[in-house]
Amino acid sequence: MASTLGIADLAMRVCAWQRRQGRRHLPWQNTRDPYRIWLSEIMLQQTQVGTVIPYYLRFLERFPDLQTLADADQEDVMPYWAGLGYYARARNLHRCAQVLVTDHGGRFPADSLAIAELPGIGRSTASAIAAFAYGERSPIMDGNVKRVFTRFFGVRGYPGLRAVEKRLWSLAEAALELAPVDLDMTAYTQGLMDLGAQLCTRGIPKCEACPLAGDCEAKRLGLQRELPEPRPRRSIPDRHCAMLILHGNNHVLLEKQPQTGVWGGLWSLPRFDSPQMLEQACISQGIVVPDSGRMATFVHTFTHFRLHIEPWLVETPQRVAEWLPEQTWTPFEQLTHIALPAPVRMLLEPLSEREA
Ligand code: SF4
Structure with missing residues (x-):
């Protein structure tokens, strides 16, 4: 298990690395507009950044704000998602826009707990929206971040299992609790995502460049290839x-x-x-x-x-x-x-x- 000293320092190291090496010029960055942040977070679920960028730009050109999206027919929205896959995301996005307009005065709620009540928005996505839009101090746990935390803390078990996921969330909460009060949540949240996408990748991670290498349990034990543990095998019909x-x-x-x-x-x-x-x-x-x-x-x-x-x-x-x-x-x-x-x-x- 990573040392308490290592955990206390985790957030600051991630922030410092993000400012030096992370992604800072993606089309959905450098904005506090929850609509744009939300759209990017939903598109990025299960989909790589390079694939999302043209879809994101095209979507925003046609639906530049929440009201325009809520006013549109679903039939008009779907062509802007076609090819991205996981189409329930687009249907929920459209439904969510309508709920925001009818029940929330056309605005996003001001905290992640309320955002997570909206259609198609889970806890991690809600936290990411709140962190990027309002600087809220709440942890995220998307696929990339799961991989980083699983390796850093040496967590065993398939992260899709409820018990393992619960453990990862509590470790993410602990890392935030030990972080300085003035932590830059945008840099931290983006930094965790970037670490997972750029260094702590599937297969062989680039530990030599990682700001967390000194306290990483997987690196210490040489378990980078074994963690995260794969989904228990099941046959797909x-x-x-x-x-x-x-x-x-x-x-x-x-x-x-x-x-x-x-x-x-x-x-x-x-x-x-x-x-x-x-x-x-x-x-x-x-x-x-x-x-x-x-x-x-x-x-x-x-x-x-x-x-x-x-x-x-x-x-x-x-x-x-x-x-x-x-x-x-x-x-x-x-x-x-x-x-x-x-x-x-x-x-x-x-x-x-x-x-x-
Ligand atoms: S040291 Fe390696 S395995 Fe550990 S968090 Fe960094 S990239 Fe991932």
Whole structure:
């Protein structure tokens, strides 16, 4: 276990390092606007900084403030998230904006406990928003920070387990309690995130450059590769589907996905449990599915299952009527403005270029 002296000093060392080596020019830094901070924190969940930057800038250009986002239809919001994945984040973001406008006068609550009550905002995100926007002194525990604390304190067990996570939170609270009263919460919070992203990385961390190396338990014991401990193995089930790319006259048939589910609220291609069911649906509309329409199967991995997608490319000279209310024929040139899941966009892009 790291020494008490090491813990007392942790926050100051992180701050000093952040000012020297940390990231200070990201588009969501150097602002106290909770709206911009909140947006960045939600986008950065499960997603790398480099991927988030263009999405963040595009989103802000279209929805520059809370009111604009709350006033928009969800249908207008989703295209600005398409490709980032984890679409519940976008739906919650939109819902949260509406709750803030109707219940909080269009302002973020002034402390992390109240912020954590809002849709889609957990304890760590609430603390990060409050630290960056108001300088609130409360700890964070995102994926990067979990890794730093797990190694620094030599915490055993998978950090996703409730007991292990609880221990990490109490260590983070202890580190803050022992820090000076005038601690710069922006530098500290950002510093922990940066340490995890830049030095205390997955695989082999760069301990030689780390400001915490002198008191780090994982370094002392040579356990950097072993900590954090991995998720106990569980097998992810495989699912299969046939996906219909029905197109003709520069249009493609798309289907709106239900709000709940993996691609909730996005537009996708019609999906069937088997190629036989896809063929039956086509035949019922008088459409012939040629054997040559079968494309190479590929796998898309979700958190809870692997989806084996068998795409079928079928051209129809006459646009048939949509056979489900959620379906619509969409011109190829409009696809860039529509929220499509990444694998569907990947399938349609070559076709769009061909039809253009
Ligand atoms: S010394 Fe190494 S393992 Fe320990 S916190 Fe720093 S980078 Fe991570």
